[in-house]
Amino acid sequence: MTPPLESYIRNIPDFPIPGIQFKDITTLLRDGPALQQAINVFIERYRHQRINAVVAIESRGFIFGAPLAYALGIGLVPVRKVGKLPADTYKLEYALEYGTATLEIHKDAFAPGARVVVIDDLLATGGTIAAACALAETAGATVVEAAFLIELSFLAGREKLGQRQIYSQITY
Amino acid sequence: MTPPLESYIRNIPDFPIPGIQFKDITTLLRDGPALQQAINVFIERYRHQRINAVVAIESRGFIFGAPLAYALGIGLVPVRKVGKLPADTYKLEYALEYGTATLEIHKDAFAPGARVVVIDDLLATGGTIAAACALAETAGATVVEAAFLIELSFLAGREKLGQRQIYSQITY
Numbered sequence: 001m002t003p004p005l006e007s008y009i010r011n012i013p014d015f016p017i018p019g020i021q022f023k024d025i026t027t028l029l030r031d032g033p034a035l036q037q038a039i040n041v042f043i044e045r046y047r048h049q050r051i052n053a054v055v056a057i058e059s060r061g062f063i064f065g066a067p068l069a070y071a072l073g074i075g076l077v078p079v080r081k082v083g084k085l086p087a088d089t090y091k092l093e094y095a096l097e098y099g100t101a102t103l104e105i106h107k108d109a110f111a112p113g114a115r116v117v118v119i120d121d122l123l124a125t126g127g128t129i130a131a132a133c134a135l136a137e138t139a140g141a142t143v144v145e146a147a148f149l150i151e152l153s154f155l156a157g158r159e160k161l162g163q164r165q166i167y168s169q170i171t172y
Numbered sequence: 173m174t175p176p177l178e179s180y181i182r183n184i185p186d187f188p189i190p191g192i193q194f195k196d197i198t199t200l201l202r203d204g205p206a207l208q209q210a211i212n213v214f215i216e217r218y219r220h221q222r223i224n225a226v227v228a229i230e231s232r233g234f235i236f237g238a239p240l241a242y243a244l245g246i247g248l249v250p251v252r253k254v255g256k257l258p259a260d261t262y263k264l265e266y267a268l269e270y271g272t273a274t275l276e277i278h279k280d281a282f283a284p285g286a287r288v289v290v291i292d293d294l295l296a297t298g299g300t301i302a303a304a305c306a307l308a309e310t311a312g313a314t315v316v317e318a319a320f321l322i323e324l325s326f327l328a329g330r331e332k333l334g335q336r337q338i339y340s341q342i343t344y
């Protein structure tokens with residue numbers, strides 16, 4: 001029996017800036033059984049939902065999205081920071097606490113009618129996942145759910161996702 | 173029978189700068205069977221080599237390293253760009269064509285005696301993988317092999333890796 005996944009997450013005070021309690025997942029990732037458990041939870045959740053692709057947000061979303069896509073035998077579509085994707089893209093700029101960020105997705109990422117899960121490691125203020133979901137929808141996909149290992153519920157990121165379904169394994 | 177993996181890779185001329193033929197793997201990633209095939213090749217290669225962890229280089233190395241670690245039931249250790257890892261790290265600066273880059277690994281990434289594979293999507297000039305291998309070794313690991321989906325052999329990246337073992341699925 002593996003201990004609860006929460007016990008593998010390390011709290012780092014004052015990173016990256018004073019006052020932030022950073023949730024370090026590398027202590028979970030480096031443990032083989034804990035990593036398998038975290039990914040198996042996603043696999044079991046989406047195995048029977050007729051998902052056609054996993055949309056993973058650069059870069060820690062790749063860590064959970066790629067094994068999920070692999071295990072389900074479906075494609076992986078990266079949402080990346082601006083300038084990284086080489087073919088024609090849709091771009092979306094969104095607000096951060098200080099300044100803005102821009103994400104991109106390839107215009108030809110999806111087959112028609114694709115049903116997708118959008119995945120990242122952490123739901124914080126929600127700006128990144130809201131932009132990624134909007135990009136996937138612009139590229140023609142239906143977002144079945146947004147999925148996270150961790151949700152920081154006190155930051156109310158869910159409110160940015162409107163009516164979309166949200167799933168997180170661990171909530172603080 | 174899946175077509176050869178090479179047929180899923182898209183060539184993008186003049187990205188990110190004129191004269192570069194960019195190998196776009198997103199057309200492979202978005203195809204479920206092709207993605208599975210690429211990852212299965214790594215799994216079969218390392219299944220019986222007593223590997224204890226997969227070291228994956230941010231960010232596209234995560235796409236191949238995470239499913240490999242998941243399938244082998246071993247840990248995943250990220251090598252990341254500077255400033256992303258929250259605990260104590262080893263840092264290594266290395267030369268790029270123009271300027272330098274710095275990578276980091278957590279000092280406590282490995283259990284004693286760890287045997288690891290270091291993985292990235294692409295071997296080009298070799299500076300990034302050489303730095304990642306050196307970081308893993310500084311943190312106490314033995315690098316069994318450096319693994320890539322693609323190797324651009326005309327850039328002679330192998331020469332930067334000294335006596336280390338190297339494996340690539342597709343060579344241009």
